[in-house]
Amino acid sequence: MKFRALALAAAVSAVGLTSATVSTAAFAQAKEQFFPVLVYRTGAYAANGNPWANGYVDYLKLVNARGGVNGVKLSFEECEFGYATDRGVECYERLKGKGATVFQPLSTGVTFALTDKAPVDKIPLVTAGYGRSESQDGSVFNWNFPLLGTYWVGADVAIQHIAKQAGGLDKLKGKKIALVYHDSPFGKEPIPLLQERAKLHGFELMLLPVAHPGVEQKATWLQIRQARPDNVLLWGWGVMNSTALKEAQATGFAREKMLGIWWAGAEPDVKDVGAGAKGYAALTLQHSAEPNSKVVKDMLEMVHAKGQGTGPKDEVGSVLYMRGLISSMVAVEGVRKAQERYGKGKVMTGEQVRWGLENMNLDQKTLDGMGFAGVMRPVQTSCLDHMGSSWVRIQTWDGTKWVPGTDWYQADEKLLRGMVLNASRKYAEEKKITPRTPEQCKQ
Amino acid sequence: MGFFIETLIGGLMAGMLYSLVALGFVLIFKSSGVFNFAQGAMVLFAALAMARFSEWANAALGGNSLFLANLIAFVGAGATMWLVAWVVERFVLRKLVNQEGATLLMVTLGITYVLEGVGQTIFGSEIYNIDVGMPKEPVMMFENLFEGGILINKEDFIAALIAALLVGLLTLFFQKTPVGRALRAVADDHQAALSIGIPLNRIWVIVWLVAGVVALVAGIIWGSKLGVQFSLATVALRALPVVILGGLTSVPGAIVGGLIIGVGEKLSEVYIGPMVGGGIEIWFAYVLALVVLLFRPQGLFGEKIINRV
Numbered sequence: 001m002k003f004r005a006l007a008l009a010a011a012v013s014a015v016g017l018t019s020a021t022v023s024t025a026a027f028a029q030a031k032e033q034f035f036p037v038l039v040y041r042t043g044a045y046a047a048n049g050n051p052w053a054n055g056y057v058d059y060l061k062l063v064n065a066r067g068g069v070n071g072v073k074l075s076f077e078e079c080e081f082g083y084a085t086d087r088g089v090e091c092y093e094r095l096k097g098k099g100a101t102v103f104q105p106l107s108t109g110v111t112f113a114l115t116d117k118a119p120v121d122k123i124p125l126v127t128a129g130y131g132r133s134e135s136q137d138g139s140v141f142n143w144n145f146p147l148l149g150t151y152w153v154g155a156d157v158a159i160q161h162i163a164k165q166a167g168g169l170d171k172l173k174g175k176k177i178a179l180v181y182h183d184s185p186f187g188k189e190p191i192p193l194l195q196e197r198a199k200l201h202g203f204e205l206m207l208l209p210v211a212h213p214g215v216e217q218k219a220t221w222l223q224i225r226q227a228r229p230d231n232v233l234l235w236g237w238g239v240m241n242s243t244a245l246k247e248a249q250a251t252g253f254a255r256e257k258m259l260g261i262w263w264a265g266a267e268p269d270v271k272d273v274g275a276g277a278k279g280y281a282a283l284t285l286q287h288s289a290e291p292n293s294k295v296v297k298d299m300l301e302m303v304h305a306k307g308q309g310t311g312p313k314d315e316v317g318s319v320l321y322m323r324g325l326i327s328s329m330v331a332v333e334g335v336r337k338a339q340e341r342y343g344k345g346k347v348m349t350g351e352q353v354r355w356g357l358e359n360m361n362l363d364q365k366t367l368d369g370m371g372f373a374g375v376m377r378p379v380q381t382s383c384l385d386h387m388g389s390s391w392v393r394i395q396t397w398d399g400t401k402w403v404p405g406t407d408w409y410q411a412d413e414k415l416l417r418g419m420v421l422n423a424s425r426k427y428a429e430e431k432k433i434t435p436r437t438p439e440q441c442k443q
Numbered sequence: 444m445g446f447f448i449e450t451l452i453g454g455l456m457a458g459m460l461y462s463l464v465a466l467g468f469v470l471i472f473k474s475s476g477v478f479n480f481a482q483g484a485m486v487l488f489a490a491l492a493m494a495r496f497s498e499w500a501n502a503a504l505g506g507n508s509l510f511l512a513n514l515i516a517f518v519g520a521g522a523t524m525w526l527v528a529w530v531v532e533r534f535v536l537r538k539l540v541n542q543e544g545a546t547l548l549m550v551t552l553g554i555t556y557v558l559e560g561v562g563q564t565i566f567g568s569e570i571y572n573i574d575v576g577m578p579k580e581p582v583m584m585f586e587n588l589f590e591g592g593i594l595i596n597k598e599d600f601i602a603a604l605i606a607a608l609l610v611g612l613l614t615l616f617f618q619k620t621p622v623g624r625a626l627r628a629v630a631d632d633h634q635a636a637l638s639i640g641i642p643l644n645r646i647w648v649i650v651w652l653v654a655g656v657v658a659l660v661a662g663i664i665w666g667s668k669l670g671v672q673f674s675l676a677t678v679a680l681r682a683l684p685v686v687i688l689g690g691l692t693s694v695p696g697a698i699v700g701g702l703i704i705g706v707g708e709k710l711s712e713v714y715i716g717p718m719v720g721g722g723i724e725i726w727f728a729y730v731l732a733l734v735v736l737l738f739r740p741q742g743l744f745g746e747k748i749i750n751r752v
Binding site (some may be wrong): 207212 | 453559560596615632669670672674677678709717722
């Protein structure tokens with residue numbers, strides 16, 4: 001009797017665990033370029049993970065609908081990891097054996113865990129808008145590609161924007177800026193740059209960590225109410241963002257003085273707060289919500305109209321959908337670039353895709369031709385710069401929708417370069433990596 | 444001083460909400476000896492049902508009456524929780540009468556995953572809104588006494604009142620009604636309760652239903668505050684130190700424990716947090732509970748277990 005009872009209990013637990021870890025298998029055939037897709041469609045961050053994953057997968061379908069990459073069709077398989085680092089690594093291990101040639105972990109924690117594995121497996125990691133900031137230095141981080149922007153870029157632009165509002169960088173002296181951050185590698189990433197800027201301009205930096213998933217912030221906002229900072233930088237993800245905005249409302253902190261990173265500037269972050277978030281601004285990773293762009297129109301016509309859309313139609317063009325779509329696009333363009341060197345119409349290996357990503361040159365004409373006019377600016381990578389672009393805009397929530405600003409910012413190249421080189425050289429020393437020379441880069 | 448009072452009040456109001464979730468644990472443990480790890484998942488499931496039923500009812504009514512839509516949704520979500528209670532009793536617990544506590548705990552762990560998965564499959568995994576008209580703007584009080592005044596969050600205040608009312612009703616239910624007495628009898632000894640004619644199966648459905656209704660109220664309150672999404676399931680983790688501290692078998696323990704934990708974690712975060720880098724309130728609540736256990740292993744109000752050899 002006791003054995004039966006234990007068996008029943010174990011079975012019920014097993015059913016639950018299986019349902020939580022099962023991954024969505026899609027198509028993967030020979031002679032196709034295979035794209036593994038790490039997703040979190042369940043769990044605490046599902047509301048943000050879903051649109052990103054839908055955009056990512058939809059773009060692969062759109063490329064196929066347009067004829068593939070020089071005739072090579074794209075295949076993919078999703079693996080659900082629930083934003084848990086251990087499960088993300090598990091997904092990587094499982095999918096790398098299926099012919100993966102580029103990974104996008106969609107988690108700074110997983111990126112940290114995979115950075116040592118990628119060179120061994122010879123699979124590039126694309127981390128568009130997240131990951132290790134120092135991995136911009138491709139001479140040390142051969143396999144990491146933080147394309148379009150790192151958190152140091154985000155932090156730098158945030159300070160520039162606050163300074164612009166205050167009347168100049170010199171006006172920051174004596175001001176107090178609070179960083180409310182997700183207590184994880186993601187949330188901690190901007191701190192070194194902000195500390196550097198605080199030293200340079202004489203403002204006080206107040207650090208306020210929020211434990212995962214971020215649903216309890218009362219004490220944090222009571223501290224903000226007491227300290228009365230001039231500005232609050234919000235470095236959150238998922239429910240932490242909407243909770244922060246609600247607590248700001250509940251403690252009477254002006255939303256106009258809050259500025260979020262690009263992961264705190266999507267519809268799920270503010271939709272639930274509505275008018276309560278009016279005036280809140282967030283950085284963009286170039287794009288905002290882009291429902292009127294050509295690529296979105298193509299997507300609706302060539303994928304969704306044919307019943308092949310991954311998610312709901314009204315989500316197409318939303319902020320995180322576009323983030324997933326653009327992340328997918330840069331990976332595909334890495335493959336296309338690799339084909340230019342290693343043979344058009346052929347399936348590329350991880351090493352070849354790495355070369356493609358490192359020599360990417362998406363000029364405005366090319367981007368416009370692909371349907372990204374008004375959505376993003378050129379991206380050009382090199383051996384020393386695996387980021388390729390550091391353009392940022394500011395968007396503001398008007399109570400019902402995100403309104404993108406017209407000004408474009410760029411991170412301070414001089415400041416950023418120094419910090420990146422310092423950190424990457426330190427990493428190289430720790431890991432006993434010899435940075436590539438300019439000659440080696442050309443090979 | 445004003446800031447200290449403000450933090451204290453904030454802690455008390457948060458603590459009242461923790462008590463509400465902790466009550467779900469206590470109710471089921473008290474009447475069936477099962478430590479229901481699925482209470483957090485029940486909060487999520489109930490809140491998802493309420494949010495989506497309200498949305499669908501509102502659309503069906505042409506957006507003309509949010510109150511009526513919420514009422515329909517509340518009844519629908521209540522019925523859903525009754526169905527959950529019946530399924531749990533019929534297909535899971537019925538075969539496990541008088542089994543080891545560890546076995547039953549494992550079962551509730553399984554139920555947690557099933558409820559989370561099924562809930563998101565049926566109702567979706569986006570962020571949904573529960574609009575029950577809770578005020579969002581704060582009020583300032585005692586501005587003459589303290590610089591900057593004392594800030595009171597109206598939404599938290601109303602939520603704490605609702606939680607207090609529900610706690611009062613449940614205490615009466617347990618102490619003064621025949622069903623409540625039957626529940627306590629079952630908790631003491633399943634076999635003995637059966638032998639005097641208490642229908643164990645029905646009692647278990649009732650107790651899981653009551654815990655389901657508690658989860659529904661907690662889900663509405665938390666869902667209104669945070670939006671209905673997966674993280675509501677983690678609210679249960681906030682209530683675990685409460686039941687450790689207050690004792691698993693005591694309704695007053697859940698209340699006092701909730702208040703102590705609520706106040707303790709807010710004060711610790713505000714006054715100790717900055718010295719150690721912040722972000723301590725979640726684990727500090729467990730430290731507080733464990734310190735109490737050092738001196739009172741059964742919790743503040745739990746029953747002392749004495750086994751004679």
